Amino acid sequence: MKKIILLLTILTLSISFFSCEDLDDNQVEPMLIIKFKFDPNQARLNNLGQPSFVPFGNGAQSPVFNKISSHYIEFAKDANTxxxxxxxVYHGQETAIGGANAIDFSKAKIVAEGEAFLEIPLKDLAIGSYEWLRVSLSY
Structure with a gap:
């Protein structure tokens, strides 16, 4: 009987050693995830990020977005950069088929609201503080 208990103890310990996983192999790399939020009430801003109003007698577009893409994303240290x-951190594909460089919409990544557009490992980002995020949208 003692031999059976000893054998079962050894068997149990040996199985537990073989079934352990190394937790370091399962760690997820920290990422910066860029998603777009569509807000129909978003304030209209000028090229300096200040509130802008459409002058009386002029027109402006306020499109309804279902999906969107970006052509260019840049972190800027300040407004004067x-x-x-x-x-x-991102520059989309371009084409010169029609003459000057233009967005190649056939290769653009198009996403819905809340869907990840870009995932960047934090280790790949330049170290620093950034006050501005420049995004060139394409739709």
């Missing part, structure tokens, strides 16, 4: 001098 020149376009392209920040940390560019």
């Amino acid at each position: 020149q376009l392209g001098d920040g940390s560019i």
